Amino acid sequence: MSAREKVLDSYQAILIEEGERAATMDQVAARAGVSKGGLLYHFRDKTAMAEALLERARHLLEEDLAKMAAAPEGAASYYLRGSLLQDDPLDRLLLAAMQLAPEHDAAKLAAYREVQEGWFRLIREEVGDDAIADAVMLMGDGLYWNASMTSTLGDAPKGAREAGQARMAGLEGVLDILREAGRR
Amino acid sequence: MSAREKVLDSYQAILIEEGERAATMDQVAARAGVSKGGLLYHFRDKTAMAEALLERARHLLEEDLAKMAAAPEGAASYYLRGSLLQDDPLDRLLLAAMQLAPEHDAAKLAAYREVQEGWFRLIREEVGDDAIADAVMLMGDGLYWNASMTSTLGDAPKGAREAGQARMAGLEGVLDILREAGRR
DNA sequence: GTCTATAGTACGATAGAC
DNA sequence: GTCTATCGTACTATAGAC
CATH class of the missing domain: 1.10.357 (Tetracycline Repressor; domain 2)
Incomplete structure (x- = not known):
């Protein structure tokens, strides 16, 4: 699976399990197995991810x-x-x-x-x-x-x-x- | 109305109109017409307010x-x-x-x-x-x-x-x- | 395409004057 | 009972190496 997809999956999972406040870019990146910088290559900001x-x-x-x-x-x-x-x-x-x-x-x-x-x-x-x-x-x-x-x-x-x-x-x-x- | 009640009303109004993220202690205090310190006299932390x-x-x-x-x-x-x-x-x-x-x-x-x-x-x-x-x-x-x-x-x-x-x-x-x- | 390092900001909470 | 000032932290986002 592409890193982009993995990031999106992680974002979704955290939103469901822990709510919006817990879905920080750090947390999403960590769960997806990439760094924050890596995440921000695929989505230039949080709004783009949402x-x-x-x-x-x-x-x-x-x-x-x-x-x-x-x-x-x-x-x-x-x-x-x-x-x-x-x-x-x-x-x-x-x-x-x-x-x-x-x-x-x-x-x-x-x-x-x-x-x-x-x-x-x-x-x-x-x-x-x-x-x-x-x-x-x-x-x-x-x-x-x-x-x-x-x-x-x-x-x-x-x-x-x-x-x-x-x-x-x-x-x-x-x-x-x-x-x-x-x-x- | 007591300051305590006014704070609670403001908290409620912001939650409804702008959502949880916008309901910071600064915002709630400002809308209630008190300072953050004043607010924290009535509610020792955000959890207590909720x-x-x-x-x-x-x-x-x-x-x-x-x-x-x-x-x-x-x-x-x-x-x-x-x-x-x-x-x-x-x-x-x-x-x-x-x-x-x-x-x-x-x-x-x-x-x-x-x-x-x-x-x-x-x-x-x-x-x-x-x-x-x-x-x-x-x-x-x-x-x-x-x-x-x-x-x-x-x-x-x-x-x-x-x-x-x-x-x-x-x-x-x-x-x-x-x-x-x-x-x- | 992914990393580290860091700048900048906003938030929650404390301390202490009045 | 309410204020100002401030600290520590966590977050978003940028810069630039690899």
Whole structure:
């Protein structure tokens, strides 16, 4: 893997595990196995590094939108399942992006709102109602938020995966109720 | 108002408007109209200041739980309405607490989980189903998350309140669907 | 392309006057 | 109870060798 990629991975990992304040250029460089000078060859300042991470996110989000459109279980189920944060690359990237300092909020929001519109459109199409689609989107956001509150605590307790699946089963039931209501 | 309270208010305001990184002791002191030395008389270090803010939140959250139990429109509606962040003191406090550095995550989470359980119990009682109560809670979390994503951008556009009310009307409809389903 | 050395700054916190 | 002055540290970023 290129040093550039390794730096970006380290930046992302530290953001998730220890938060924005811990993601100093020293720490990122050390974790990536390069010196600070080496890091600064690839990213001329910290802002450039953050923007590269957001650029990564933008690409993965676009891919995800295509997958969602093709998901056999339906857009709504796909969306909620994706929000459960099962450690896939997109989840980790979004979790890291969320930690970015408010200085990057404008870029963050622009990138996020863009795909959020796409998600909404697909879910709206499936459930047939604006308010219901809004509710489904909010449930997904809520799942993300819960995950981001706990992500920095390094807790992946034993039963986490099982608990996540049980939770998802319950939410699937709620989705069924909403889908049926939307058809009427 | 006491200087101590003024400091805490300033800390909270800066956290919301400019994020955690901007909330330095210099900035907080300046906004509160005291010197850094003056500030440090009331809070011996930054951690103490953050904990005082969380303590404030804990009190307001307890009060809110009592209000929710007595809400005529029902716990679920009250909860979602409260998550729309109409600038009341509790909303602002939670928004600020959310910005606190991950060093305080343990305290944050403990305080939050405590009342979250209380909220869940009330909503569960109203809607009559675990999964539906979970979904309602998530919708509220999603609303908070959306608000926190935009709060640091200082945007309170003209039609914001009206848009919020229209959105709430839609979500009330979804709640009706879920309440009815829960009764069966 | 990656390193060391270092300049410059901002932050948290202490000491002591008033 | 609030101030000014100051110290130590950690961070971003630059300069220049290899």
